[in-house]
Amino acid sequence: MWMKCILALVVAALVGQQIAAVEGLSCYTCNSPSSCRYPSSQYCNVQTANATSSWLSAIHSNVPSIVTYDYKCVNLTYFYASNNVKAQEILGCYYSAIPVCNLNLNATNAYSWAKSCRTCNYNNCNHNPAGTFSKSSFTIMASALLLILVKVFV
Numbered sequence: 001m002w003m004k005c006i007l008a009l010v011v012a013a014l015v016g017q018q019i020a021a022v023e024g025l026s027c028y029t030c031n032s033p034s035s036c037r038y039p040s041s042q043y044c045n046v047q048t049a050n051a052t053s054s055w056l057s058a059i060h061s062n063v064p065s066i067v068t069y070d071y072k073c074v075n076l077t078y079f080y081a082s083n084n085v086k087a088q089e090i091l092g093c094y095y096s097a098i099p100v101c102n103l104n105l106n107a108t109n110a111y112s113w114a115k116s117c118r119t120c121n122y123n124n125c126n127h128n129p130a131g132t133f134s135k136s137s138f139t140i141m142a143s144a145l146l147l148i149l150v151k152v153f154v
Contacts, residue, residue, distance in 0.1 A: 015053065020074075023046065023124060024043050025043070025044040025071050025072075025073065025093065025121065025122070026041050026042060026043045026093075026123045026124055026128050027041070027042065027044060027048075027071075027073035027074075027091065027092055027093040027124065027125075028040070028041055028073070028075075028091045028124055028126050028127040029042045029048065029052075029091055029092045029093065030089065030090070030091045030092075030093075031055045031089075031091075031092075032088070032089060032093035033086040033087075033088070033089045036089040036090075036091055039091050039127060041124055042072035042093065043093075044073075044093035044145055045048070045093075046067065046069075046093070048092065048093045049067075049071055049092075049093050049094055049095050050067075051092065052074065052090065052092035052093055052094045053065075053094065053095070053098070055090050055092065056076075056090065056094070056098075056100065056103060059078070059088055059105060059106055060103040060104060060105060060106065061103075061104050061105070061106050061107075062103055062104050063098065063103060064097075066095045066096055066097045066098055067095065068095050068096065068097055069097065070095065070096045070097070071093050071094065071121075071145075072093070072094060072096045072097060072119050072120065072121045073091075073093060073094075073119065073120050073121065073124075073125050073126035074090065074091065074092060074093075074100050074117070074118070074119050075089075075090075075093050075116075075117070075118045075119075075120075075126040075127065076089070076091075076100060076101070076116075076117050076118075077089045077090075077115070077116045077117075078089045078105075078113040078114070078115055078116075079113065079114055079115075079116070080112060080113065080114070081112065081113070081114040082112075085112060087112075087113055088113075091126050091127060092116050092126075096121075100117065100119060101115075101118075101119065135154070
């Protein structure tokens with residue numbers, strides 16, 4: 001009997017954690033190759049999205065001034081095409097209406113830098129995925145526990 005209750009509580013906790021994660025998006029945040037080695041995680045809000053817009057404006061010429069309450073995470077890395085050394089890296093939360101992967105570089109770096117850009121919309125998805133526990137892992141675990149509970153009760 002207690003085993004069934006414990007399993008039910010574990011499933012409820014996993015499902016509850018996924019529902020709570022929907023409440024707000026959190027993204028890794030940093031603005032240079034050195035600070036991006038160990039980025040911090042912050043919840044997306046107007047202040048964090050404005051900070052990312054400011055960092056983007058420092059190296060891009062066409063960052064629009066947009067304020068919304070719809071956010072995404074970005075991992076934008078510029079590197080020297082000749083030797084693949086990182087020149088600039090920005091991780092952060094941004095307004096989803098800004099086309100971050102299509103922004104034009106300032107003229108000073110436009111010809112020597114190559115770009116890698118990735119956007120996403122789930123918690124802490126904008127850093128090395130090998131070190132994170134993704135949403136799909138929780139879904140798989142919850143499904144497995146649910147199947148166990150069905151097997152136990154039926």
